[in-house]
Amino acid sequence: MTGGAPAQRQARAVRLGPRSVAALLLVSAVGVAGLGWPFLAPPDASLNAHAQDAPWLFAGLLVLLVAVVAATISESGLGPKAVAMLGVLAAAGAALRPIGAGTAGLEPMFFLMVLSGRVLGPGFGFVLGSVTMFASALLTGGVGPWMPFQMLSMGWFTMGAGLLPGPDRLRGRAELLMLAAYGFLAAFAYGTVMNLAGWTFMNTLASDIAFDPDASVPDNLARFVAYCLATSLGWDGGRAAMTVVLTLTLGTTLLKALRRATRRAAFEAPVTFEESGEVSRPT
Numbered sequence: 001m002t003g004g005a006p007a008q009r010q011a012r013a014v015r016l017g018p019r020s021v022a023a024l025l026l027v028s029a030v031g032v033a034g035l036g037w038p039f040l041a042p043p044d045a046s047l048n049a050h051a052q053d054a055p056w057l058f059a060g061l062l063v064l065l066v067a068v069v070a071a072t073i074s075e076s077g078l079g080p081k082a083v084a085m086l087g088v089l090a091a092a093g094a095a096l097r098p099i100g101a102g103t104a105g106l107e108p109m110f111f112l113m114v115l116s117g118r119v120l121g122p123g124f125g126f127v128l129g130s131v132t133m134f135a136s137a138l139l140t141g142g143v144g145p146w147m148p149f150q151m152l153s154m155g156w157f158t159m160g161a162g163l164l165p166g167p168d169r170l171r172g173r174a175e176l177l178m179l180a181a182y183g184f185l186a187a188f189a190y191g192t193v194m195n196l197a198g199w200t201f202m203n204t205l206a207s208d209i210a211f212d213p214d215a216s217v218p219d220n221l222a223r224f225v226a227y228c229l230a231t232s233l234g235w236d237g238g239r240a241a242m243t244v245v246l247t248l249t250l251g252t253t254l255l256k257a258l259r260r261a262t263r264r265a266a267f268e269a270p271v272t273f274e275e276s277g278e279v280s281r282p283t
Contacts, residue, residue: 039221
């Protein structure tokens with residue numbers, strides 16, 4: 001918190017209502033089941049008999065559920081100003097993603113998502129993360145069965161930034177350190193989630209670290225850890241390092257810009273009517 005300055009309540013682009021929260025919980029539960037079913041189903045479960053089909057089923061279901069969540073949140077108060085800001089930030093994130101694609105996981109988009117979620121709140125953050133990943137997939141040609149899991153996981157972690165403590169009071173270096181720490185952990189968590197999404201698509205005959213529907217849960221867990229170490233540890237480390245560096249160097253400027261834009265948009269300011277009949281809007 002800055003020295004002696006009075007705390008100013010931070011506006012939210014979207015206020016989550018009961019329907020929005022229920023929709024988020026539903027899609028999150030389905031997402032957890034779609035990602036974690038190899039560790040939730042015993043080897044003799046009927047689901048393992050469809051090990052090649054299950055990832056496609058969950059991917060298709062997640063597309064519909066993420067769309068339902070976005071629509072539900074929109075109905076709860078995503079007004080024209082919030083839609084405009086959503087479009088700008090999603091376009092910026094989609095444009096940033098190809099810059100580091102294929103280069104040791106250096107993804108500046110992740111830094112933008114974390115800081116945007118912090119300023120604009122969890123509801124807006126979930127929609128922003130999901131829409132940005134969808135737009136970037138179209139832009140880069142990265143459309144595939146992994147895309148719904150990318151949308152969901154980026155929505156989770158952008159929303160998580162909006163749930164961090166002290167949105168109205170915590171400012172300055174303390175806030176930057178908190179966001180840098182969150183971005184560091186979220187970068188590895190995002191990589192782990194995406195590993196879960198892609199791991200089950202591997203053919204057991206092609207690798208001894210692929211998911212084996214006939215193996216025990218501990219054996220598959222060991223396979224998954226080996227898969228993460230072999231395929232994505234360096235990539236996730238690059239993403240985490242870049243997120244920390246950008247947060248600490250550019251975070252103050254971007255947070256100020258986002259908060260200034262949020263105040264000027266006056267998302268939560270009501271429209272009033274004067275006696276003359278004219279509409280009085282916040283400036």
